[in-house]
Amino acid sequence: MTERPTPDLTILETRVYRGANIWSYEQAIHLVVDLGRLEDHPTNTLPGFTEHLLEMLPGLTNHSCSRGRRGGFVERLNEGTWLGHVAEHCALALQQVVGHDIRRGKTRQVKGRTGVYNVVYGYADEQVGLAAGRLAVRLLNHLVQSDPEFDWEAELESFILRAERTAFGPSTQAILDEAVSRDIPWIRLNQYSLVQLGQGVHAKRIRATMTSATSAIAVDVASDKDLTTRLLGAAGLPVPKQESVRSVEGAVAAAKRIGFPVVVKPLDGNHGRGVCLDLRDEDAVREAYLVAKEQSRRGTVIVETFVTGKDYRCLIVDGRMVAIAERVPAHVVGDGTSNVEQLVELTNADPRRGVGHEKVLTRIKVDAGAKEVLAAQGHTLESVPDNGEMVKLALTGNMSTGGISIDRTFEAHPENVEIAEEAARMVGLDIAGIDFICPDITEPVRETGGAICEVNAAPGFRMHTHPTIGEPQFIAKPVVDMLFPPGAPSRIPIIAVTGTNGKTTTSRMVAHIFKGMGRKVGMTSTDGVVIDERLLIRADASGPRSAKMVLQNPRVDFAVFEVARGGILREGLGYERNDVAVVLNVQPDHLGLRGIDTVEQLADVKAVLVEAVPRDGHAVLNADDPLVREMRRRCSGQVVWFSMEEPGSPAREMIEAHCRRGGKALVLNPSDRGEMIVVKHGRREMQLAWTHLLPATFSGRARMNVQNALAAAAAAFAAGAPLHDIRQGLRTFSTNYYLAPGRLNEVDVNGVNVIVDYCHNAPGMKMLGDFVDRVGESLSHDLARPSRIGVIATAGDRRDEDMRELGDIASRHFDVVIVREDQNRRGRKAGEVAGLVVEGVKRGMVDGARCKQVEEVHDEIKAVRHAMARANVGDLVVFCVDKHPAVMAELENWSQQAYAGAGASPDAPTADPDYVPAETTSS
Numbered sequence: 001m002t003e004r005p006t007p008d009l010t011i012l013e014t015r016v017y018r019g020a021n022i023w024s025y026e027q028a029i030h031l032v033v034d035l036g037r038l039e040d041h042p043t044n045t046l047p048g049f050t051e052h053l054l055e056m057l058p059g060l061t062n063h064s065c066s067r068g069r070r071g072g073f074v075e076r077l078n079e080g081t082w083l084g085h086v087a088e089h090c091a092l093a094l095q096q097v098v099g100h101d102i103r104r105g106k107t108r109q110v111k112g113r114t115g116v117y118n119v120v121y122g123y124a125d126e127q128v129g130l131a132a133g134r135l136a137v138r139l140l141n142h143l144v145q146s147d148p149e150f151d152w153e154a155e156l157e158s159f160i161l162r163a164e165r166t167a168f169g170p171s172t173q174a175i176l177d178e179a180v181s182r183d184i185p186w187i188r189l190n191q192y193s194l195v196q197l198g199q200g201v202h203a204k205r206i207r208a209t210m211t212s213a214t215s216a217i218a219v220d221v222a223s224d225k226d227l228t229t230r231l232l233g234a235a236g237l238p239v240p241k242q243e244s245v246r247s248v249e250g251a252v253a254a255a256k257r258i259g260f261p262v263v264v265k266p267l268d269g270n271h272g273r274g275v276c277l278d279l280r281d282e283d284a285v286r287e288a289y290l291v292a293k294e295q296s297r298r299g300t301v302i303v304e305t306f307v308t309g310k311d312y313r314c315l316i317v318d319g320r321m322v323a324i325a326e327r328v329p330a331h332v333v334g335d336g337t338s339n340v341e342q343l344v345e346l347t348n349a350d351p352r353r354g355v356g357h358e359k360v361l362t363r364i365k366v367d368a369g370a371k372e373v374l375a376a377q378g379h380t381l382e383s384v385p386d387n388g389e390m391v392k393l394a395l396t397g398n399m400s401t402g403g404i405s406i407d408r409t410f411e412a413h414p415e416n417v418e419i420a421e422e423a424a425r426m427v428g429l430d431i432a433g434i435d436f437i438c439p440d441i442t443e444p445v446r447e448t449g450g451a452i453c454e455v456n457a458a459p460g461f462r463m464h465t466h467p468t469i470g471e472p473q474f475i476a477k478p479v480v481d482m483l484f485p486p487g488a489p490s491r492i493p494i495i496a497v498t499g500t501n502g503k504t505t506t507s508r509m510v511a512h513i514f515k516g517m518g519r520k521v522g523m524t525s526t527d528g529v530v531i532d533e534r535l536l537i538r539a540d541a542s543g544p545r546s547a548k549m550v551l552q553n554p555r556v557d558f559a560v561f562e563v564a565r566g567g568i569l570r571e572g573l574g575y576e577r578n579d580v581a582v583v584l585n586v587q588p589d590h591l592g593l594r595g596i597d598t599v600e601q602l603a604d605v606k607a608v609l610v611e612a613v614p615r616d617g618h619a620v621l622n623a624d625d626p627l628v629r630e631m632r633r634r635c636s637g638q639v640v641w642f643s644m645e646e647p648g649s650p651a652r653e654m655i656e657a658h659c660r661r662g663g664k665a666l667v668l669n670p671s672d673r674g675e676m677i678v679v680k681h682g683r684r685e686m687q688l689a690w691t692h693l694l695p696a697t698f699s700g701r702a703r704m705n706v707q708n709a710l711a712a713a714a715a716a717f718a719a720g721a722p723l724h725d726i727r728q729g730l731r732t733f734s735t736n737y738y739l740a741p742g743r744l745n746e747v748d749v750n751g752v753n754v755i756v757d758y759c760h761n762a763p764g765m766k767m768l769g770d771f772v773d774r775v776g777e778s779l780s781h782d783l784a785r786p787s788r789i790g791v792i793a794t795a796g797d798r799r800d801e802d803m804r805e806l807g808d809i810a811s812r813h814f815d816v817v818i819v820r821e822d823q824n825r826r827g828r829k830a831g832e833v834a835g836l837v838v839e840g841v842k843r844g845m846v847d848g849a850r851c852k853q854v855e856e857v858h859d860e861i862k863a864v865r866h867a868m869a870r871a872n873v874g875d876l877v878v879f880c881v882d883k884h885p886a887v888m889a890e891l892e893n894w895s896q897q898a899y900a901g902a903g904a905s906p907d908a909p910t911a912d913p914d915y916v917p918a919e920t921t922s923s
Contacts, residue, residue: 005037005038005144005145006145007038007140007147008034008037008038008141009038009083009141009144010033010034010137011031011033011137012032012034012116013031014030014031014133015029015030016029016030016130017030017572018126018573018574019544019571019572019574019612020573020612021571021572021573022569022608023118023120024104026122028121029120029123029129030118030119030120032116033084035082035084035115038082038083039114041144043083044077045080049077050074050078053077053086053143056139057094057097057139059093059096060074061074063092063093063103065089082107082117084109084119085107086140087107087119087133087137087140088120090132090139091105091119091129091132091136092104092132095123095124095132097159098159098164098167100163101124102124103122104122105121106120106121107120110595119133121133125166128162128166128167131159135155135159138150139152139155168195169193169460170461170466171208171209171460171462172207174475175195175209175476175479177476178476178479182484183490184197184484184491185199185575187551187552189205193208194206194207197480197483197484197490198489199490199556200550200554200556200557200558200559201492201556202484202489203551204483204484209431209459209479210457211482213483214429214457215428215429218428218429218457219429219457221428222427222455225242225302226267226300228427229242229304231426231427232423232426232427235422235426237426238419238450239452240306240307241258241304242302242304243257244267244300248286251264251285251288252285255282256282260281261278261280262285262304263278263302263303263304263305263306264285264289264291264301265301266296266297267300267301268296268297268298268300269295274291274293274294275292275396276291276292277306277395279306304453307451308437308439309439309440309450310437310441311326311327311328311329311396311435311437312324312325312326312436312437312438313325313327313463314417315431315433315464315475316420316432316434317431317475317478317479317482318481319421321412321421323407323473323475324408324409324411324412325407325464325467326397326405326407327396327397327404327405328397328403329392329401330394330402331390331393332364332390332391332393333388333390334389334391336385338384339382339383339384340379340380340383340385341381341382343385343391344393348363361402361468363402364393365402369394370394373394373395374393377391377392399462400460405464405467406468407469407470407472407473409464409471409473411442412441415445416438416441420452423455431479432455433456433460434452435455436450437453461475461476492556494559494575495510495559495560496561496573496609497561497562497582498581498583498584498606499583499586500585500761501585501763502711504525504562504740504743504758505696505705506711507525507560507561508739509708509729509730510560510715510716511523511530513712513721513730513733514716516728517721519557520557520558521556521558522550522551522555522556522558524547524560524562526540526758527540527541527742529541529546531550531553532555542567543564543567543570544567544574545574547563547575548574551575566594568606569594569596573612577612577614577617578612578617579614579616579618580613580617580718581613581635582609582620582712582715583610583631584708584711586602587599587761587763589763590797591802593797600627611636613636614636614637615637617638618640618719619637619638620711620715621639621641622643623641623654624645624651639658639663641655641664641665641714642667642707642711642713643665643668644706644710645667646668655680662681664679664680664714664718665680666680666713666717667710668691674692675690675700675706677691677709686723688713688726688727689731693731695731695733695734695735696730696735696740697709701778702744702771703770704764704771705735705744712729716729737756737888742756742757742884743758744757745757745888747888747895748895749891749894749895750873750894752868752871752872752873752874752875753775753874753876753877754877754878755772755775755879756879756887757878757879758881758884759880761794761802762805762806762809765810768813768880769812772878775876776876786874786875786876787815787871787875788813788814788876788878789814789817789867789871789875789876790810790813790816790817791820792806792817792819792820793882794806794822794837796825796826796828797826797827800836803837804836804839804840805840806837806840807819807836807838807839808844809840809844810837810851811841811842811844811845812850812851814878815850815852816851816854817841817853818867819834819837819855819856820859820860820863821858821859822860831856831858834856835856838856860882861887864887864891864894865890867879868894
């Protein structure tokens with residue numbers, strides 16, 4: 001007999017994608033699982049596995065899998081598939097058990113790792129999705145080798161209860177379903193029912209059936225039943241006689257004045273709690289008072305006339321009746337043989353009944369109150385009612401106490417509808433539940449003796465959307481119509497920018513252009529979150545959480561997001577789609593992290609932005625970058641190209657063909673006067689601006705900012721900005737510290753030309769080096785041989801060779817290279833990163849590079865002081881910074897000090913323990 005394998009399935013890593021990601025266009029959960037020895041045991045080699053699995057999760061029989069037909073997954077199980085794939089389907093099936101109709105999933109083996117799989121599946125609720133994945137793994141391990149401590153029934157019930165705790169109620173879910181059908185985005189704001197519909201300035205909020213338009217005063221009025229009755233009575237609407245009391249004897253006295261029978265209920269109760277009906281003597285009133293007071297937050301109890309008849313709920317939305325339901329209290333119907341207790345069990349066995357709001361009906365609960373209601377009818381739990389006899393178990397018809405509903409929307413008398421609408425207007429509620437007690441809703445209540453017994457704020461929708469008898473009413477439609485009238489916008493424009501280098505500057509340029517047009521721009525970048533030019537958070541905010549923060553801000557009417565690869569890999573985009581996606585370039589940076597080992601894989605990550613472009617959106621792509629050029633195949637919308645290549649180049653030929661077909665592009669056209677940015681749309685050409693007149697380009701010498709300006713202009717053009725606004729935005733955007741901190745900031749420090757930039761990788765150093773060469777040439781006209789000093793560093797999470805390449809490139813553009821280290825070394829030892837960069841500089845020096853001296857000063861501020869101390873008037877000093885505010889503050893202090901001679905400073909670091917003596921190579 002073959003020994004059963006060991007249950008080795010384990011979860012190595014868990015990620016939650018809250019938006020579009022590398023695996024899916026929608027939110028998903030990603031589990032990295034290790035099958036261990038189970039890699040050698042597909043399902044067809046495990047005796048009884050498939051049968052037991054289908055017995056526990058029968059819903060798996062409906063999964064089509066890759067076969068595209070019902071039962072396809074069962075076929076795969078019988079043929080033999082690996083348990084990582086089975087875990088994916090089990091996670092989906094578990095979510096379907098709790099009503100989440102999720103069908104998206106995929107399983108792929110991790111390249112180069114035997115038995116390790118990426119298991120990706122969709123989710124509706126994040127916590128439920130995660131719990132489903134964990135339970136799926138435990139279930140599969142149990143099926144492989146039985147675990148005596150694993151109780152499937154208990155595990156499943158615990159999972160269902162967890163789902164109920166975090167699930168939206170039926171009212172909230174109905175509104176969200178309607179919003180989704182209209183392409184209105186939503187964001188859950190807490191773990192309960194507080195939800196934002198729409199984005200930015202268009203956002204509305206709901207909590208169950210209360211909206212951001214619901215008056216707080218109206219809610220207070222509706223909560224005060226005494227005040228509500230007086231207001232309605234003063235308006236001539238039919239209401240019962242009523243008095244508010246605060247003592248038992250006061251309740252008895254009020255009942256005598258009103259006349260028996262009476263109703264006793266809490267002043268501010270809800271869901272029918274504490275309501276006692278048909279009280280016919282003083283003793284009953286005394287008992288009822290205690291029950292009602294217990295449910296009253298203010299300690300006040302209402303005594304009112306007991307109006308006989310049926311219980312009707314009229315739902316009023318925005319002043320109009322949208323649904324009416326007759327509410328029947330929880331009850332059972334006798335069959336002549338079963339007792340009451342057995343009848344309750346049979347009734348609760350209805351698959352439509354669940355706990356709380358889990359399903360369309362609630363299970364009947366037999367408590368002390370139910371037993372009292374039975375006793376009043378002459379029954380106990382052991383009584384056997386006659387065949388057809390209706391036995392009540394509650395006095396009120398609330399769905400939450402096990403009642404049922406019958407739709408009466410189209411049967412109500414017009415006069416009753418008018419009374420209900422007037423009652424909602426008198427209280428001031430945008431969404432109101434008007435409770436009628438009357439013999440028949442089809443007859444005028446003024447004639448039949450009915451009355452309005454209560455006005456409810458935040459009424460439940462379940463009785464109308466899922467009536468027990470009758471047609472469901474789609475009442476979420478008028479609610480969403482009220483919040484977002486036809487034609488009203490719900491989304492704000494989103495421009496998302498990604499690329500290896502230039503993201504922050506391009507994002508700032510785009511934001512500056514639209515700020516000049518009067519828009520309230522919310523921007524995220526590696527420097528923080530900026531709302532209407534005000535910095536709210538100073539941090540690396542290029543991830544999905546920061547994007548959500550902007551979309552939740554009620555002042556924002558335009559969003560510009562810098563999107564980094566780390567955020568995409570960690571959590572996805574964090575939003576559903578972007579109107580314009582900008583991809584600047586893809587260069588080898590951050591390789592070797594989170595499974596991204598090649599530049600082609602990095603391009604796939606950045607292409608997520610392009611895939612998130614809708615059909616009416618645009619992708620702004622760099623035609624000069626082959627990897628970016630390939631992304632056009634992933635775009636559902638239109639492509640807008642930008643290129644710095646000269647006419648006649650392959651990139652420009654492609655653009656010309658694109659424009660002949662009616663496409664859009666931005667290009668550079670050279671002339672004797674300089675380079676002109678030209679907008680091409682179809683066969684039309686429109687001149688935009690001379691590059692040498694744009695401050696951010698340093699008279700055209702900063703080629704990286706020429707490219708960034710092209711991309712920003714293309715993005716603004718795609719988003720509908722007029723050309724004169726784009727031109728004005730580019731002409732007024734400069735790289736001064738206040739508009740672009742840490743990005744090519746130019747400072748004059750006592751005659752020394754200083755550039756402060758955030759360059760931190762080899763591709764960026766190439767562009768910065770080109771800029772240094774161009775600036776150095778211009779300085780040479782005034783000074784025969786100005787020295788170029790570079791203070792450089794890189795992050796510790798780069799590959800060793802990437803760090804050496806950075807140093808190698810820097811050695812070809814600077815005379816002196818000072819290597820420092822970031823404050824956060826990202827797992828590296830002190831001096832390790834600097835040592836690798838220095839190796840690269842020395843490699844370049846051996847090959848005859850410009851650099852003749854390399855030094856290490858690990859502390860950033862000390863490195864700044866050292867560089868400035870050795871610089872002479874007319875020299876060019878470039879700082880590649882980590883903490884740019886501290887560096888700028890130090891330069892400010894330095895410029896205010898007077899130094900003697902060649903600039904010797906009392907802070908000169910020659911005795912600094914972090915200082916490594918200069919190593920000089922002669923030319």
